[in-house]
Amino acid sequence: xxxxxxxxxxxxxxxxxxxxxxxxxxxxxxxxxxxxxxxxxxxxxxxxxxxxxxxxxxxxxxxxxxxxxxxxxxxxxxxxxxxxxxxxxxxxxxxxxxxxxxxxxxxxxxxxxxxxxxxxxxxxxxxxxxxxxxxxxxxxxxxxxxxxxxxxxxxxxxxxxxxxxxxxxxxxxxxxxxxxxxxxxxxxxxxxxxxxxxxxxxxxxxxxxxxxxxxxxxxxxxxxxxxxxxxxxxxxxxxxxxxxxxxxxxxxxxxxxxxxxxxxxxxxxxxxxxxxxxxxxxxxxxxxxxxxxxxxxxxxxxxxxxxxxxxxxxxxxxxxxxxxxxxxxxxxxxxxxxxxxxxxxxxxxxxxxxxxxxxxxxxxxxxxxxxxxxxxxxxxxxxxxxxxxxxxxxxxxxxxxxx
Numbered sequence: 510x511x512x513x514x515x516x517x518x519x520x521x522x523x524x525x526x527x528x529x530x531x532x533x534x535x536x537x538x539x540x541x542x543x544x545x546x547x548x549x550x551x552x553x554x555x556x557x558x559x560x561x562x563x564x565x566x567x568x569x570x571x572x573x574x575x576x577x578x579x580x581x582x583x584x585x586x587x588x589x590x591x592x593x594x595x596x597x598x599x600x601x602x603x604x605x606x607x608x609x610x611x612x613x614x615x616x617x618x619x620x621x622x623x624x625x626x627x628x629x630x631x632x633x634x635x636x637x638x639x640x641x642x643x644x645x646x647x648x649x650x651x652x653x654x655x656x657x658x659x660x661x662x663x664x665x666x667x668x669x670x671x672x673x674x675x676x677x678x679x680x681x682x683x684x685x686x687x688x689x690x691x692x693x694x695x696x697x698x699x700x701x702x703x704x705x706x707x708x709x710x711x712x713x714x715x716x717x718x719x720x721x722x723x724x725x726x727x728x729x730x731x732x733x734x735x736x737x738x739x740x741x742x743x744x745x746x747x748x749x750x751x752x753x754x755x756x757x758x759x760x761x762x763x764x765x766x767x768x769x770x771x772x773x774x775x776x777x778x779x780x781x782x783x784x785x786x787x788x789x790x791x792x793x794x795x796x797x798x799x800x801x802x803x804x805x806x807x808x809x810x811x812x813x814x815x816x817x818x819x820x821x822x823x824x825x826x827x828x829x830x831x832x833x834x835x836x837x838x839x840x841x842x843x844x845x846x847x848x849x850x851x852x853x854x855x856x857x858x859x860x861x862x863x864x865x866x867x868x869x870x871x872x873x874x875x876x877x878x879x880x881x882x883x884x885x886x887x888x889x890x891x892x893x894x895x896x897x898x899x900x901x902x903x904x905x906x907x908x909x910x911x912x
Contacts (some may be wrong), residue, residue, distance in 0.1 A: 533799065533806050535821060535833075535872045536854065536865035540577070541840040543861035547579030548572060551840075553857035557597040557606075558850045564606060565855075565862050566594030571608060571617075574862075588622030590615045596640040598647075607647050609637030614649055614658075625658070631665025632656050639695070639738070643685035648692065650680035655694055674713040675699050682738035682781070684748060689761070693748050695736040701750050701759075714759070732757040732766040738846075742784035745802070749789060751779035756791050756800075767800070773807020773824025774798050781846045790854075792844035797856060810865070812838040821875070833875045839863045 542565075543551050550569035557564045563574040571583040571594050583589050591612025598607045606617035613626035613635045627635050632649065639650035649656040654669030669678045675696055682695035687706075694702040700715035717730035733754035740749045747765075750757045755777045758765040769777045776795035783790040789800040796811030807824040819835030840861030847856045854865040 531804070531806070531825070532876055533801050533804070533808050533823065534852075534867060535808065535875060536810060537835055537868045537871040537875065538866040539819060539835075539837040539839055540864040540866070541861050542572075542574065542579060542864070543840060547582075548861065549582045549584070551860045553845065553859075553862045554593075554595050555597050555846045556848050556855045556857045556862060557599055558848045558855060559599045559604075559606075563850070563855055563862075563864075564597045564599070565857065566597050566608065566610075568593055570594065571597070572862075583617075583622075588615075588624075590622070590624040590626065591635075595638050596650075598640040598642045600642045600647075602644075607640045607642055609640040609649060611636055613637070614640070614647075631658075631667065633667045633669065638680065639682040641683040641685050641692075643687055643692070646685075648683040648685065650683050650694065652679050654678045655680050655683065668711070673711050674702065676713065676715060676734070681736065682740075684739040684741040686741040686743075686746075686748065688741075688743050689746055691741075691748075693739045693741060693750075695739040695750060697737070698735055700731050700734045701736050701739060701748070701757075728764050728766055730764050731759075732764075732768075737779060738781035740782045740784050742786075742789075744786050745784070747784065749782040749784050751782045751791060753778050755779070756782065756789075758789070758802075771828075773800070773809060773822070773830070775809045775811065775822075780844065783847050783849070785849060790847060792846055792856075794843050796842050797839065797844045797847070810839055811842045831879050833879060835875070839865075 542548050548567060550567040552568040553565050555566040565572040565574065569592050571589055572579060573581040585592055591610035593611040594608055595611065596609035608615040608617060613624055614632060614637060616623040625632050633656045634651035634653035636652040637649055641648045645659055645661040647658040647660060654667060654675060657666045669675060676699035677697055679697040680694055681697055684693045686693060690706045692704040692706065696702055700713055703712045714731045715734050733752040735753050736750045737753060738751045747758050747760045756767040756774060756779055767774050774791060775798045776793040778794040779791050781792040787801055787803040789802050791798040796809045799808040805826045809822045811820050813820040819838035821833040821835055822830060824830050839856060839858060840863045841858040843859035845857045847854055852867045856863040856865060
């Protein structure tokens, strides 16, 4: 009798674990910041989490959000080098802020700005798209190549098409990977470039056949040479690149590519990736997509076209889809960047800054409302779900790439 009870208990725990593993975590509430509640401009290019403080770069200044509201806006009259802020990086050691703009680089330290431009420093170009900080180095992605400032010596070093394997100098993003001794650059039309810190050498990952710009065979290599941004995951040691033709990941040996046509990716037009643990996020022009890399399950967030509320689309491993209605929504479907704050996320969009919050109770309610769709997905892999909230798609999901 005792053995039967223990066996039954084990089966119940195992079944509940399996069911829970199939449910990806959901962002169920969004709080949006726009010009209506203090933002200087609705177009938000970047966001950086600094503990309880949130920094956002807009088309008209740098924004500080504290305690759930816009606390301060910094503009050129306050010392910021230029009003258009494209990238923000926090130096975790010093607390300094490094700000990339369309008019140079600003360092914000102790409440004061110090500015660097092409005319006043060794910065390659004043048009900056990406900034990253690692130890004493501040990396800067510009339209003329990549610059690096050593904050301990004040020395600048530059890389461009003249001294590095850049097919094009136009650099969009930088991702330090200290765990593996690398730094990765996103180069427009030049693919993804890897810099080895110890060896002081660079390697460019471009189109494998060097002719078609896009990969011809699935997972053959970098999905496309137009790389808009790059992110490194210290947990999996993988680097992820966003392109305008799909999402690409590299684990040091193999490439993992995803396209909209055969995955849950909202769109192939991706502005930036972000990754931690088994999470891979893609900031697209048609919503924010989340990939559980371990289970190959997707979740996409976007405003609903029907009612303006939130729409959550889940794509399971068998490529069945369900759509859930959420009471709140992202500020806009055009996503430019994002950052993590614990289990929460902050998202830069073309129409405001969005704070995504997980609510376990609401998450449970949303999954319960799709119960029929979940049971159908589990038991009838070839049949459509009968729930009115489900919208299953046919086919089999696999990592994407060209045919």
